[in-house]
Amino acid sequence: MVAAAERMAGHEIRARCRTADFTQQTSGLAPGYVQCNIVILPADDAAHFESFCTLNPKPCPLLAVSNRPGDVSLPKLGVDIDIRTDVPQYRVWHEGVLTGQRHDIVELWQDDWVAFALGCSFSFEEALIAAGIEIRNISEGVNVPMYRTNIDCKSAGPFGGKMVVSMRPMPAADAIEAIQICSGYPSVHGAPIHLGDPHAIGIADLAQPDFGEPVTLRANDVPLFWACGVTPQVALESARLPIAVTHEPGHMLVTDLKNAELAS
């Protein structure tokens, strides 16, 4: 009998991704295990992209990079990772334009490609829920709403653009506790970068997110805004590389690391 995906370990989810019988979103799966945003680029652009992550650690918290170009493993994140097959769903980009989705990239893979794994908000959402804080996008069963802001990322080579944020509304007392908890997780976006008035960071209407879906705001809610792992995809759009690959949002690489290990 096969275990339900909700109770699987990281390596079990990856094994199922490899046989392409698992192509779903990974939110709420393999509880306790770190999930990652993925960006894959030719080596010529890798140093600039790594600088972009180092310069913008809140939207792009770098957890692991390929040991050398062409290496499909990420041993820091899991013993048997093959980055060509272990993500449930991939996005392929040409000249900064999304051109397709795939369940694996075995046939696309090139010897000079480098994979980057970035921290993901699923880790801190788990810590907030453990503290009894309601995460609205989870209780409403939708993707978290994400917005393009007027905040400039620091540029590196062809990579730049505006920061994308995710928004989670909650009562003020929970907001204070969420800031305290997330401050202990700098490698998964850390504390929010803004709270309160969305116009102050260039967001016109919370009901119309640029990515994900809107959530309900209640009378006593304060909106909290976190730097978001979609930011590097926006940087890829503006970089217009001949080719690049990312995960499909919500369809993350599930690792063998535990969220508890990320707490500082």
Next chain:
Amino acid sequence: MVAAAERMAGHEIRARCRTADFTQQTSGLAPGYVQCNIVILPADDAAHFESFCTLNPKPCPLLAVSNRPGDVSLPKLGVDIDIRTDVPQYRVWHEGVLTGQRHDIVELWQDDWVAFALGCSFSFEEALIAAGIEIRNISEGVNVPMYRTNIDCKSAGPFGGKMVVSMRPMPAADAIEAIQICSGYPSVHGAPIHLGDPHAIGIADLAQPDFGEPVTLRANDVPLFWACGVTPQVALESARLPIAVTHEPGHMLVTDLKNAELAS
């Protein structure tokens, strides 16, 4: 030549209080040294008041108590403290009503009195300023605005009543950093207890504080509300003890402890 009070150590301020040539406010004096709110009560009510502090640690963070009734020293806070003389200005209360101010309480002191020293926001204000955060009441040269809320304290014996909060407005990014910094100082009120909408905690108008003076709120400011050391004075009013003594707000006991020692 006598050193300017701004550069004095805790014991030097206390020495000047003792000769009654220093009766000023202590905000900004003896930088780096912990200052305390003071409550002095007959022993019969001391156990209840200590319970009140333990039950309400955010408004009433207890730093030290007399070793025994009648003992005028507080050795945990300074080697030579005489609590009858070392506060710049005292308030005397009868039946919960403020009946007078004094520079010392040598003639009032009774053998069954117990002194309580509680943490004060001056400690965390210093840490915020060191991080480059503007504290509006300091930059505008006024006492911090304080408000009675609709938040019930937990009662102990005759002590109860609503929590008093102090309010400091600042831009959202500073508010997030202030929450992070103050979380490291639980013994001086810790993190704010509320942010944003004042009505949510029963405050009708920020321009009309119940204690202290109003400060300017700018367009992008978020008001942050901290549990306040005036709360025990409100609890004293409702307890209507035959006699009690406190410090005059802003005229604190300056100790030999360093603020840095309070950081957790």
